[in-house]
Amino acid sequence: MEEQQERRNVGERELEGGQPSRNNGQTGLEPEEHRINIVEISHRDWIESLRTAEESTQSQSQWPRIPKVPQMLRGTQDFKKFYEPRLISIGPYHHGKPDLHEGEMIKRLCAKKFLADSNQDIEALYTKIESNIEAVRTCYDNIQPNEYDDEALARMMLLDGCFLLEFVCGKDRKKVLRSHQINFAEPDLFLLENQLPFGVLKLIFEGANLEGPVKKEMKKFVIRTMELEEDEEDEEPSHLLALLRSALVGKSEPKQERQPDKKGKSSSSSGGDGRFCCPRKKGKQRGIRQSFRNIKELKAAGIHLRKSRTSFLRDISFNSYYFRGYLNLPPIIVDDSTKSRFLNIVAYEMCPDAPDAPDDYAVTSYICFLYDLIDHADDVKELRSKHILHNLLGSDDDVAQIFNEIGNDLVDPDAYEDVKDCIQKHYKKRVNTWIAQALHNYFRSPWTVMAFIAALLILFLTGVQTYYALPGN
Known part of the structure; x- marks a missing residue:
């Protein structure tokens, strides 16, 4: 009782x-x-422990x-x-x-x-x-x-x-x-x-x-x-x-982010196959050797950022239109708990002995993807300007540090390898970089457009004047 x-x-x-x-x-x-003391167990027990480990x-x-x-x-x-x-x-x-x-x-x-x-x-x-x-x-x-x-x-x-x-x-x-x-x-x-x-x-x-x-x-x-x-x-x-x-x-098979026109090419990613690659940031070996380093370099090559239609991390895609490219990224809010939550989800994905642990490494791949894109505060600023990243920490340097610290020692499962390969193909075409730089230098504002037109007009008028000044005209 x-x-x-x-x-x-x-x-x-x-x-x-x-x-x-x-x-x-x-x-x-x-x-x-x-703890198991390998010295204290018998040879037969040790062999049996290896057989039953899996x-x-x-x-x-x-x-x-x-x-x-x-x-x-x-x-x-x-x-x-x-x-x-x-x-x-x-x-x-x-x-x-x-x-x-x-x-x-x-x-x-x-x-x-x-x-x-x-x-x-x-x-x-x-x-x-x-x-x-x-x-x-x-x-x-x-x-x-x-x-x-x-x-x-x-x-x-x-x-x-x-x-x-x-x-x-x-x-x-x-x-x-x-x-x-x-x-x-x-x-x-x-x-x-x-x-x-x-x-x-x-x-x-x-x-x-x-x-x-x-x-x-x-x-x-x-x-x-x-x-x-x-x-x-x-x-x-x-x-x-x-x-x-x-x-x-989000779901394993998300919708295509944006349907390109007949002249455009696109690539999207919806998960991963669990393949692991070298985690070194600069010049990593993948399907195609990656040479771009951050968002600033992508922008210089004519690759622009756009906000994806959903906030799911899988909703990442790339569209290429001749000399212009668009990288579509899901919006994300970064606050003082972001680092802890991402680290714990990455730890969950990395547990090989948990039968229910996800095997697509979607969050780990996403962190590695942002690690590729973000080097400095200027990269974070560009993400903010496109309303992709909402910074509640106050400092863009702090945000850049978060993703660089988390991704520094991670091995990239490359769930977004197809997207990265398409970005690299677009990036390595030098003509895209030249055209993008020209557009940025001469067409970034109405004043630069007017100055460019005025310069062309002066050159044209100078040429006409020179032509009629020649003997026999």
Whole structure:
């Protein structure tokens, strides 16, 4: 009877401030990574571990896995801080850190309001989550029972799930949270290591007396937060970060950006084949050797920027009309959370052992594409002038630095290789550069046009005068 009463009150204790217990009695510490000492295992076990390696990495659970950020990214420059929460921890990877204690209090307030508004029984919710606890455990890397037992993990999922649903789907979160708490918590929800399985959210939401379904409400939140267009993607996401990526990228087969006339040639890209190339920026080897360096050089060769008709990252295309070319790019908003969100989506795409991870590398390729185009603040200024990039950071130098830092060590999967090849073919025709420079020098404003016409008229009149001044005329 005492054990049943203990489990009956588990949810109430958590919302009142109790911390999930670990079997080892420690709190506030990160679980140790599982290590294998190659010296201590036998030769036969070592051979067997190699044979079963592929099977273990490709095994799927009931719900998709939530991987950790690859070490190759975490150890790059100062990127580590962009993968760790500043206020709110979701899931077990960062749970219990001392500097996130304020976030625990915020989560309890939101969870309490969600339970009250949804008119759900907390004991019934806990029972549903605990009955699926093995599926939950396999979603995370190396979360062993000696770190979080079933009860502690179920409590964590219940509290974090109720908080997340209230924050994302709640109509009056400002009644619970202050504006600065919302602003700090929001970026934490899009960290790869700060995700909750979508299956857990469905378990909690399905009995709620709220508008639904949960995917639709979460999608509204992502679109509203990122100021994105709504796509028609119906695939169920693995977690909130996957939903953000899907909203950014758009459908796998987007519409052709602009249909050229009979004299024009165009190229568009809608994904990628996963091929990897050398990440060096200058003169990279691809289908055609790339020689253009930035937007400024493209402009000098008669290649102009235009805003794509949609904001989906896949909507990139190039049109060539004799000596003029048009590179169509989707509009993007750059703010103080852009770097963190792109880095975490790139980390998600780079996880080879996550069966649900996207294999088209669309966001990674997009970052590498902008890395090719942006060298300096002048390139960002050109993007702004065409209403392709909206800079909320205040400095064009800061924007250029963001894309150069993110793309510097990335290997380009070249999802937009066809577009780059068409740009290069247009760029290497010197006659295009000469004509473009002439148009820029003599036709960039009404005054230069008038001066050019006046100069031609003077030359013509001088020639006529010289002709009639010759003997015999």
